[in-house]
Amino acid sequence: MTAGYRGRFAPSPTGPLHFGSLAAAVASYLDAKHHNGIWLLRMEDLDVPRSMPGAADDILQMLSAFGLSSDEPVMYQSQRTSAYEMALQQLKEMNAAYPCACTRREIVDSALHGIEGPVYPGTCRNGISSGREGRAWRVRSNDDPIAFDDFLQGRISQHIESEIGDFVVRRADHLFAYQLAVVVDDASQQITHVVRGADLLHSTHRQMHLQKLLGLPTPNYMHLPVAVNEKGEKLSKQTLARPADKSPETLFKVLLFLRQQPPDDLRSASIAEMLAWATAHWQPEKLAGCRQFAI
Ligand code: GLU
Numbered sequence: 078m079t080a081g082y083r084g085r086f087a088p089s090p091t092g093p094l095h096f097g098s099l100a101a102a103v104a105s106y107l108d109a110k111h112h113n114g115i116w117l118l119r120m121e122d123l124d125v126p127r128s129m130p131g132a133a134d135d136i137l138q139m140l141s142a143f144g145l146s147s148d149e150p151v152m153y154q155s156q157r158t159s160a161y162e163m164a165l166q167q168l169k170e171m172n173a174a175y176p177c178a179c180t181r182r183e184i185v186d187s188a189l190h191g192i193e194g195p196v197y198p199g200t201c202r203n204g205i206s207s208g209r210e211g212r213a214w215r216v217r218s219n220d221d222p223i224a225f226d227d228f229l230q231g232r233i234s235q236h237i238e239s240e241i242g243d244f245v246v247r248r249a250d251h252l253f254a255y256q257l258a259v260v261v262d263d264a265s266q267q268i269t270h271v272v273r274g275a276d277l278l279h280s281t282h283r284q285m286h287l288q289k290l291l292g293l294p295t296p297n298y299m300h301l302p303v304a305v306n307e308k309g310e311k312l313s314k315q316t317l318a319r320p321a322d323k324s325p326e327t328l329f330k331v332l333l334f335l336r337q338q339p340p341d342d343l344r345s346a347s348i349a350e351m352l353a354w355a356t357a358h359w360q361p362e363k364l365a366g367c368r369q370f371a372i
Contacts, residue, residue, distance in 0.1 A: 176211025
């Protein structure tokens with residue numbers, strides 16, 4: 078039992094839930110419930126151009142078919158703009174954020190390649206050249222290493238400045254960036270444990286950097302293996318992953334995917350029985366060191 082455990086699942090409604098995101102939802106739920114914790118849902122519907130109409134409701138229905146419902150009202154990022162404005166204001170007042178006039182093309186042309194694409198070369202760090210206008214807002218980074226102990230992946234360290242560069246917190250299209258929103262919302266929902274896919278492992282340091290600047294607590298992190306197809310691509314809308322089937326068999330497959338070794342006689346059990354078994358027997362350490370599994 079962990080006093081005050083608060084976990085969450087935070088899907089982006091870019092399409093219906095596929096097997097990989099369902100596995101992340103189930104794992105975050107099991108970890109919370111195994112610790113007698115609270116489990117919350119947050120709809121990350123901030124990126125309106127990438128959101129798919131109806132997907133948020135589809136996701137909630139799918140989760141509820143698997144017995145996964147939020148212990149508190151679902152938070153929608155699309156309704157949280159004023160909280161993000163306040164956080165950006167705080168960063169501006171500290172001179173921790175600055176406007177950037179660079180286009181994507183200019184950055185690609187002048188940047189070194191980092192772990193997530195071009196490393197921002199700092200062009201606008203000391204001011205925008207005359208005649209140009211700020212498009213996005215970036216946060217200043219530095220090269221002090223940031224490290225954390227991931228429950229499954231061990232100690233993960235990063236130098237943000239040389240591996241990522243100063244990163245965007247408000248995009249040129251005025252939308253707030255995921256990195257800022259997730260930090261503000263995890264703090265606002267008082268999340269103590271973040272359980273999510275290992276595709277976000279290297280975002281964690283940017284989130285910790287923002288938490289430090291904004292005076293917010295850092296939760297515990299557990300990054301799960303992501304589901305990939307036979308070509309090694311993460312299941313997603315782009316790789317045309319099919320929506321998960323709403324059947325007990327799917328949940329059984331999720332437990333196999335999560336290496337929980339469910340007993341064979343659980344195959345014919347109901348969803349509620351499977352969840353109860355998996356909550357009682359949850360052993361995330363079976364996934365230690367794993368970043369991806371093919372399905
Ligand atoms: N919305 C993100 C996604 O669907 C997850 C964010 C998070 O768990 O921090 O990939």
